[in-house]
Amino acid sequence: MQSLTAAAAAIELRGIDKSFGAVHAVRGVSLAIPRGSITGIVGENGAGKSTLMSILYGLYRADAGQILIDDRPVDMASPRDAIAHGIGMVHQHFMLVDTFTVLENLVLGAEGGPLLAGGFAAARAELTRLGQEYGLTVDPDARIADLSVGEQQRVEILKVLFRGARMLILDEPSAVLTPQETDRLFEILKSLRARGVTVVLITHKLREIMAVADRVIVMRQGAVVAERRTTETSTGELAELMVGRKIRLDLDKAPAVHGQTMLAARDLSLVDRRGVRLLNGVDLELRAGEIVGIAGVSGNGQTELLQVLSGIRPPTAGQLEVCGRVIDPAHPIDPAEMRALGLAHVPEDRLRQGLVAAFEASETSILGYQDQPPYCRNHLLDVPAVDKHCAELMRRFDVRPQTPGLRSSHFSGGNQQKLILAREMSRLPKVLLVGQPTRGVDIGAIEFIHRELVKSRDVGCAILVVSVELEEILSLADRILVMSGGRIIGEVAADQADERVLGRMMADA
Amino acid sequence: MSLVAPRSVRRPLPRWVEIAVLPLVNVALAFLVVGIIARTIGVDSFHALKLLLVGAFGSSESIGYTLYYATNFIFTGLAVAVAFHAGLFNIGGEGQAYIGGLGCGLAVLALDRYLPGPLVIVLAILAAAAFGAAWAAVPAWMQAWRGSHIVITTIMFNFVASALMVYLMVNVLIAPGSMTAQSRGFAESASLPSMQAVLKSIGIAVAPSALNLAFVLALLSSVAVWIFLWRTSWGYALRTMGHNAEAAIYAGTSIRRMTMLAMCLSGALAGGVAVNELLGVHHRIVLDFPAGYGFAGIAVALMGRSHPLGIVLAALLFGALQQGGAELSFEIPAMTREMVVVIQGLVILFCGALAHLPRPWLQALFGRRG
Numbered sequence: 001m002q003s004l005t006a007a008a009a010a011i012e013l014r015g016i017d018k019s020f021g022a023v024h025a026v027r028g029v030s031l032a033i034p035r036g037s038i039t040g041i042v043g044e045n046g047a048g049k050s051t052l053m054s055i056l057y058g059l060y061r062a063d064a065g066q067i068l069i070d071d072r073p074v075d076m077a078s079p080r081d082a083i084a085h086g087i088g089m090v091h092q093h094f095m096l097v098d099t100f101t102v103l104e105n106l107v108l109g110a111e112g113g114p115l116l117a118g119g120f121a122a123a124r125a126e127l128t129r130l131g132q133e134y135g136l137t138v139d140p141d142a143r144i145a146d147l148s149v150g151e152q153q154r155v156e157i158l159k160v161l162f163r164g165a166r167m168l169i170l171d172e173p174s175a176v177l178t179p180q181e182t183d184r185l186f187e188i189l190k191s192l193r194a195r196g197v198t199v200v201l202i203t204h205k206l207r208e209i210m211a212v213a214d215r216v217i218v219m220r221q222g223a224v225v226a227e228r229r230t231t232e233t234s235t236g237e238l239a240e241l242m243v244g245r246k247i248r249l250d251l252d253k254a255p256a257v258h259g260q261t262m263l264a265a266r267d268l269s270l271v272d273r274r275g276v277r278l279l280n281g282v283d284l285e286l287r288a289g290e291i292v293g294i295a296g297v298s299g300n301g302q303t304e305l306l307q308v309l310s311g312i313r314p315p316t317a318g319q320l321e322v323c324g325r326v327i328d329p330a331h332p333i334d335p336a337e338m339r340a341l342g343l344a345h346v347p348e349d350r351l352r353q354g355l356v357a358a359f360e361a362s363e364t365s366i367l368g369y370q371d372q373p374p375y376c377r378n379h380l381l382d383v384p385a386v387d388k389h390c391a392e393l394m395r396r397f398d399v400r401p402q403t404p405g406l407r408s409s410h411f412s413g414g415n416q417q418k419l420i421l422a423r424e425m426s427r428l429p430k431v432l433l434v435g436q437p438t439r440g441v442d443i444g445a446i447e448f449i450h451r452e453l454v455k456s457r458d459v460g461c462a463i464l465v466v467s468v469e470l471e472e473i474l475s476l477a478d479r480i481l482v483m484s485g486g487r488i489i490g491e492v493a494a495d496q497a498d499e500r501v502l503g504r505m506m507a508d509a
Numbered sequence: 510m511s512l513v514a515p516r517s518v519r520r521p522l523p524r525w526v527e528i529a530v531l532p533l534v535n536v537a538l539a540f541l542v543v544g545i546i547a548r549t550i551g552v553d554s555f556h557a558l559k560l561l562l563v564g565a566f567g568s569s570e571s572i573g574y575t576l577y578y579a580t581n582f583i584f585t586g587l588a589v590a591v592a593f594h595a596g597l598f599n600i601g602g603e604g605q606a607y608i609g610g611l612g613c614g615l616a617v618l619a620l621d622r623y624l625p626g627p628l629v630i631v632l633a634i635l636a637a638a639a640f641g642a643a644w645a646a647v648p649a650w651m652q653a654w655r656g657s658h659i660v661i662t663t664i665m666f667n668f669v670a671s672a673l674m675v676y677l678m679v680n681v682l683i684a685p686g687s688m689t690a691q692s693r694g695f696a697e698s699a700s701l702p703s704m705q706a707v708l709k710s711i712g713i714a715v716a717p718s719a720l721n722l723a724f725v726l727a728l729l730s731s732v733a734v735w736i737f738l739w740r741t742s743w744g745y746a747l748r749t750m751g752h753n754a755e756a757a758i759y760a761g762t763s764i765r766r767m768t769m770l771a772m773c774l775s776g777a778l779a780g781g782v783a784v785n786e787l788l789g790v791h792h793r794i795v796l797d798f799p800a801g802y803g804f805a806g807i808a809v810a811l812m813g814r815s816h817p818l819g820i821v822l823a824a825l826l827f828g829a830l831q832q833g834g835a836e837l838s839f840e841i842p843a844m845t846r847e848m849v850v851v852i853q854g855l856v857i858l859f860c861g862a863l864a865h866l867p868r869p870w871l872q873a874l875f876g877r878r879g
């Protein structure tokens with residue numbers, strides 16, 4: 001394929017090919033990434049984006065093909081080589097030591113001698129310089145655990161720059177960020193570009209690509225199918241190129257038909273051991289046949305609300321009634337009992353909670369239901385039944401590859417999410433709690449997942465959706481609650497809401 | 510993955526290489542070093558190796574002893590593996606086996622005059638498991654409810670068990686008039702039949718050895734552990750907790766209860782050593798019968814990759830080293846008992862701590878193009 005830009009290529013890939021067993025993940029990819037540009041890579045779940053970037057970063061070895069950095073062929077045998085050639089990668093899942101400070105994390109692996117003091121002083125100076133140059137400000141002495149997700153990501157970027165990277169690969173950096181944090185990130189990326197850093201950005205959010213990238217590469221089933229300047233394309237065209245068909249994200253759903261109240265929270269509060277009030281008197285009602293959306297800047301109690309509603313943490317005050325059962329601090333419940341009542345939960349953080357990386361997909365497909373028939377009778381697992389169940393989920397939700405025996409961690413991020421959603425929705429729950437339903441999921445799958453959620457609603461499921469994507473809340477929900485500081489600060493009917501109204505409510509809080 | 514991922518994690522080896530070839534290469538490396546050491550102390554290494562092998566497998570008697578030692582290693586290896594699958598590091602196999610012996614012995618001493626032998630044996634086996642489990646339950650409880658780390662508490666419980674047993678044997682359980690600290694002998698009917706007797710009854714003649722039916726119990730336990738871990742919902746929940754405690758909580762598993770379950774099973778399995786030693790061989794309670802098997806179980810589990818089949822194979826190797834090593838030091842005085850311990854240590858070193866040393870070479874040989 002002819003490169004669109006005449007500028008010198010910082011990175012060039014020629015005929016890269018990679019298979020995992022029977023899965024042909026990357027097929028003969030050739031591309032050039034000009035120096036000092038921001039290049040977006042988009043594509044469906046499992047298109048091979050992460051694999052391609054892992055090859056470039058030396059995490060995987062290509063079966064065939066060549067990598068050229070600054071027009072010289074190089075051998076990327078390990079990330080060490082990649083770092084030596086000035087390539088840095090920020091993974092979607094942060095690789096930081098939670099109990100260390102920013103500075104300690106920064107020098108980790110680059111201590112500069114057996115005595116830390118000298119290294120620390122140099123690192124501190126360098127940190128200040130980088131901070132000024134790129135607007136990347138973080139408190140060097142803060143502990144990682146105390147930082148917000150956006151700040152942690154800044155530390156990751158700093159770590160990479162600290163090691164002298166001139167090329168930066170970011171794999172779905174905005175998936176975990178709030179819109180405000182995403183804007184900050186993009187400012188940083190632009191200032192990096194202004195100083196000649198080459199940025200490669202993988203994302204599922206086409207609007208972000210249009211906003212920040214100069215060029216975009218579209219991958220489908222392991223191959224590059226198109227390359228565009230962002231000024232000469234549109235989100236619609238990109239979506240169509242990715243999926244190979246037209247995408248309709250506007251859900252035409254019928255008005256909700258309300259049924260009985262399935263879940264009611266009254267004055268629900270949660271105070272942690274240090275006395276921090278995480279939930280502060282939440283009142284909430286969820287009826288059969290409706291989708292209620294919870295909007296809000298992340299970190300305002302949404303995670304804890306899901307934990308309490310799903311039985312993972314007991315409330316410290318207030319009352320919760322689920323399908324007729326009353327739960328309060330004196331009468332706690334556990335997640336297994338919640339499931340027995342007919343409540344299903346798609347957790348926000350799929351890698352930490354929703355699946356076991358080392359398990360086969362078929363094992364992950366019964367997590368939480370491992371003692372339910374037909375997978376299990378008299379505590380004996382029926383392995384063929386589990387495999388069949390998993391294959392069925394994979395077929396219905398188009399999880400790729402359709403291999404129940406594959407390790408869960410070997411599925412692409414979006415496909416893991418689809419598997420978890422499939423598991424929870426297939427049990428036909430009465431109440432469904434969904435945290436970030438389409439985090440890391442491609443645009444075709446978003447369309448599918450949204451339709452499935454509406455279908456569940458139409459057969460009478462009561463659904464609570466927590467999402468940082470206002471757009472998603474707006475298109476899915478029948479009623480929208482805005483959360484801030486551990487409280488519900490307002491409610492709007494979906495037909496009266498738009499991003500401005502919600503944004504104002506969130507800002508006023 | 511860290512910024513600099515270790516190269517080895519990037520390319521998986523084919524499963525059969527992982528399970529069969531890698532351990533064999535590890536053992537071979539260990540013996541290579543043993544051979545060099547033997548050379549330096551003036552022993553012909555090939556001769557020594559031959560003696561070792563003949564000592565372990567040369568006759569029905571030596572095979573019997575090899576399997577008898579392996580029985581103990583199977584029990585303690587399984588004990589460590591079950592806890593390990595739950596993400597718990599049980600270093601207390603030694604003490605759990607010891608206290609299991611107390612339970613086993615008390616059951617026989619209390620009942621062998623009143624109940625028929627087979628019934629006493631079954632009850633004694635159950636008592637060994639129950640006492641082993643109870644001894645593991647205390648550290649488990651302390652971790653689950655009080656947050657005391659199980660590695661520390663299980664180690665300490667080994668000492669407590671040892672002191673307790675010495676006290677009981679010297680002051681309470683010692684046979685009247687006996688000069689050594691051991692209990693009275695069990696009734697003949699309440700002893701586990703030796704393998705020689707069992708085989709003779711079906712017309713197979715073998716030389717007598719310490720091998721007894723506990724070996725069969727160990728094999729059955731291996732199968733049971735496999736079924737439990739991979740074919741029951743409890744095993745599923747246990748493994749979930751071991752891999753990802755947050756996912757286990759999400760799935761509705763109580764971490765506390767599962768910690769208790771895993772440790773109790775682990776302790777019960779360690780109690781199997783007492784069945785082999787007391788019911789099968791000594792026919793009385795004796796001091797110090799766990800003799801380090803509890804600790805060796807860690808190496809056995811490590812080498813067997815915490816899989817029951819791997820553990821049985823590793824236990825056979827350790828059993829063969831124990832038996833063949835004894836013969837070796839008997840035949841060649843320069844190869845003292847301490848040298849045999851060195852050989853065991855090297856096997857543990859190469860199969861445990863350095864298990865991944867040959868990986869890059871194997872990857873070059875067998876590495877999938879993937």
Ligand SMILES: Nc1ncnc2c1ncn2[C@@H]1O[C@H](COP(=O)(O)OP(=O)(O)OP(=O)(O)O)[C@@H](O)[C@H]1O
Binds near residue numbers: 023045049410415
């Ligand atoms: N280690 C592995 N072993 C086996 N298959 C793998 C492995 N890593 C990736 N794959 C497979 O390769 C394909 C490409 O995966 P990749 O992670 O590159 O997709 P992706 O484009 O990043 O998708 P997503 O947007 O969902 O993150 C998928 O089908 C995936 O299942």
Ligand SMILES: [Mg+2]
Binds near residue numbers: 049050051412413414
């Ligand atoms: Mg990916």
